[in-house]
Amino acid sequence: MGTDAITDEELMLRIGDGDQTAYGILVDRHLSLNLGYATKLLGNDAEAEEVMQEAFIRVWKHASRWDPERKTRFTTWFYRVVTNLCYDVGRKRKPQENVEILETIASDETSAENVIAVDQRSKQVKKALEELPQRQMTAIILCYFQGLSNREAANVMDVSLNALESYLVRGRRNLADILREEKDSLLKEIG
Amino acid sequence: MNDIKLNEYLDEYGKKYSPEPSRKLIDKIMRIPHEVEQQSVFSWSFREWTLFLVPRLSGLTAACVMGIYLGGAGNTALAEDEVSVFDIETYEGEVVLDEIESTLLDVEDFIFYEDPAQ
Numbered sequence: 559m560g561t562d563a564i565t566d567e568e569l570m571l572r573i574g575d576g577d578q579t580a581y582g583i584l585v586d587r588h589l590s591l592n593l594g595y596a597t598k599l600l601g602n603d604a605e606a607e608e609v610m611q612e613a614f615i616r617v618w619k620h621a622s623r624w625d626p627e628r629k630t631r632f633t634t635w636f637y638r639v640v641t642n643l644c645y646d647v648g649r650k651r652k653p654q655e656n657v658e659i660l661e662t663i664a665s666d667e668t669s670a671e672n673v674i675a676v677d678q679r680s681k682q683v684k685k686a687l688e689e690l691p692q693r694q695m696t697a698i699i700l701c702y703f704q705g706l707s708n709r710e711a712a713n714v715m716d717v718s719l720n721a722l723e724s725y726l727v728r729g730r731r732n733l734a735d736i737l738r739e740e741k742d743s744l745l746k747e748i749g
Numbered sequence: 750m751n752d753i754k755l756n757e758y759l760d761e762y763g764k765k766y767s768p769e770p771s772r773k774l775i776d777k778i779m780r781i782p783h784e785v786e787q788q789s790v791f792s793w794s795f796r797e798w799t800l801f802l803v804p805r806l807s808g809l810t811a812a813c814v815m816g817i818y819l820g821g822a823g824n825t826a827l828a829e830d831e832v833s834v835f836d837i838e839t840y841e842g843e844v845v846l847d848e849i850e851s852t853l854l855d856v857e858d859f860i861f862y863e864d865p866a867q
Contacts, residue, residue: 574787576782576787578782581781581782582779585775585778585779589770589774589775589778590769590770593768593769593770593774594766594767594768597766597767597768598763598766598767601766603768606768607770607771607774610770610774610778611774611777611778611781614778614781615781615785618781618782618785618787619785619786619787619788620788621787622787622788623788676761676765677765679758679761679762680758680761680762680765680766682758683758683759683761683762684762684766687762698759702759702763703759703763703767730752730755733755734751734752734755737755737758
């Protein structure tokens, strides 16, 4: 039986018994995706890495208390852990503290000009996302970048489906407004 | 800004801000089982709680009952007013204490005893 056939919840039960191989499989499955999520929420890769370490410490420590009868999906629980840890980091930041801008990961196929343009736009989106209220930003990241369904995202955020959809609609509208304003001010500066 | 343009921007941002985990981070995370102790299982199952609590509560109840029984005034204990009652006999006009009286003496009563003959 391949490792793909084992569900995350079964792996958690094994981890609860001290199975380090099961832990390794779970890390392999979820680290990359959740690191991207934490990086987008925090806008800082060093903080995101710290969050991921803490999140996996919680997986290891609390696995023995994993209750399969609750029917909780591991993915939902883990997203919640990462989200709450990111919120904690955000709260601890000083208001004036600027987060480090991530370095551009350029594709070899794209031209230098295009890379600069993409880089510029991505920074604008990042800045605009950071201006959104926390819940709207989380909803957009979960549904748009992490590929979660609206219901899954609502479970992660512990809100109703209607509330999640409302966050998404308002978030996208606010994001578009912020980006439009930035574009207008840029055009004014040039013109 | 329309939805298509916004999606395009979001796609670009998503690709750019999706870092792969570094080797250092993976190593740190894989070391966690060697460095962190797992929490012991703490079950809330009714059966386990019953098995845990029943003998302890029984013991505590028995101890309380024993304490009340032994600590209270009963037939086996000598109450203060009972102590003073001891046998006094007169023998040839003289007051003598019952020598076999084994209870405690109420010394005060004994000292201030007034001889009715006087």
